[in-house]
Amino acid sequence: MIDPHQEQGPTSPPAGARPARLSVRAWNGPDLDAGLLVWRELESRLGNVPMMCSHLWTSAWLRTYRDLIPSTILTVSHEGQTVGAALITRGAGQKAGPIPLRTLHVGTAGEPLGHSVCVEYNGLLAVRAHRPALIAAVQAWMSEQSGVDEVHLNGWAAEEIAEWNWPAGPTESRIRECRYFDLAKPREAGLEPLELLGRSTRQNLRRLLRRYGAIETTWAESLEEADDVFSEMVTLHQARWVASGQPGAFASHRFEGFQRQMLVQGFDDRKVVLFRARHEGETVGCLMLLVDRGRLLDYLSGFASFEQKPSPGLVTHYLCLSEAARREYRAYDFLVGEKRHKDNLSTDAQQLTWATWRRRTLRNSTIDLLKGLKKLRDRTRRSPAADAGLSPPSPTSATPIPMESPETLAATASPT
Template sequence: MSDDRQFGPSGDRCQVERVLSVEHLESLADAWNALAQRDPQARIFQSHTWLCTWLRYHHCDRMEILVARRGDRLTAVLPLCAHTRGFGPLSLRVLRFAADNDSDYCDALSDPEYPQDLGALWTALRERADWHTLDLRYVPERGYTTRLLPAGDAGILVDRQRHDIAPYMDLSKDWRETLPKRQRDSILRRTRRLRERGAVSFEVATHPESVGEMLAQMAKIHVARWQARGQTSMFCFEEYRAWLQALCLRLLPTQQLYLCRLALDDDPVSIGLYFLDGRRLPGYISTFAANYADLGPGHILETMVIDDVRARGLAEIDDFGRGGEEYKLRWAQEANVLDRFLIARKTAAGVPAFWWTARIQPLLWRYHHLGTLAREARRRVALRRL
């Protein structure tokens, strides 16, 4: 669906187009991938494969992906989804990045030869009256979104918050040299204890059958671990399992999938899902069997992943993904800052929504146990609806 308008001075204009269906999005694969190749800040979470697969398996009220094009060439992408909150006259239309809760980094895509075209997408979005608020989460501190919003717009409210961090580790040096001695010795000692129990193997999935097998084992172990804590694993949801499998199978032939398993006598000890994103290795999900918990199997798996990736020259950065959990910080040397942008129209509906999301929600999120309870309540309600 075209916006039927062009933006920019005469002779230097782009056309803005709205993408409202997965079928339309599928048709843009080649142009989207070419843009991602040109964009030095592009991540796998803004890739055509990631978003198109996610949108096929997840619900949002409406896709609202905006693209700028010059002929057949895409020059900017703002991948949004519309969500309705509330009912009837009290309902709000909120725009968020597509797949934000299942992505570590969210942002736009921009062609370095036409950086102004991203601004045209904001202009087109700002001129529309069919949204109340924008809730843009997990934006890198120096991402495009940070430069997207013009200053001095009297018709909107804007709030920028530090939302999360994403720790990472430089793989140029051996982890045996960079980890603190106590941590390193503990991992080596536990690895020896694991090997004393039987035959230890480490395998990376290389064909569809092994992908399906490892994901099924991961789901079983993950569900059991979360149930033991009285919580609901995302693997309890069929659409999540189906999406993850479809995603992995699409990434496998492009050599962007790194799904691995640590086993003892063919019994899964720990399984990890990573991606190969340029020279980065984003860690997405890992889990381990409870009967090996005393050995710290997640850390043993991480050492084997790092050794394999370094030996094969697959990545230079081990990215642990968003979240400042203590186990990540044991490994990481630095962290990327992730921001949240809240934008609301100065209307009777937009202003109260802005103050709720910008001021009250962050107070609740400071208390981790409250967030955990809220997440668990949402998941249990969703399970009852299945």
């Protein structure tokens, strides 16, 4: 039964959105593995699908997180043939401040803070003509789920959010830029990638490369070589973050287990790339990149300290980007995150959205009440002099830091 108090969120699909002769099936619990087989068969017919809704990514995620995060594969069939599939998860450890939240997510999301694989370029697996029907089926299924405070679309291309034709727009929507280097541009112009960068970046890179001299690079060609680069990347990544007082992405055993599955299962099919740069016998940096329809996604990294090597992130990424251009990849995508090298080494940008629909639940009403009380308290604590800007802020006061959702912490997975 649909709760009539859920009218503020995604409660019902557009009328008439599901054509005749379509059937919908939910695969969960012990049926998830059978659902994954259906997923793989559909992907084999579709061909070149987005990495983060591929069978490789989805199956590795479910093997790692299914015991923690209740998950359902929803499939749509037309005249007996599967034409669409989506993963829907119930979040674990989701909170608004100290208050636990009950959340639904489309795609591989909903992990507790510190354990997220940071899905970006999220999406659906569907035959184009049946994509609206799959979206309608997902909306209808989610509207029937009780005990839900929020519905999330995590890391979707901004233009795809409009396809989710709910009665109301998202309650919250956060748009973030993905910077990338279009590798087709230097090939078409007969130029080196360096020549398409800004003047100061070109000068800086030339100066750095002269200072380094000979740099040995490795684009792993065997699983053993890739595993060696991966292991060193983990060590460098953790050292950098622990030194800054942070746990680092690989403090999560689940996160590391997922990455190792991706490496083992995806390397031979050229879906995962491991790259390393070394100078005078010491590693400058290591990268793990994912191959998404001809694009390289800068997913994980580990670099030497700045005390050991100058600008290790900038240099490693430029060398890898240049090799990617020679290997005729379409683009080098830095994903989300505020890092200087992403601006310096990119030619273009596109946007991803994290959208949330809040339902009218007692829990959300309580959260809104507490937020209102906090605002009232903050206003009443301010003196008339402070309101007039006549006195400096108290040395004990602090500006609240907005909470980050786990899925927007891709920068944590890729420190420079």
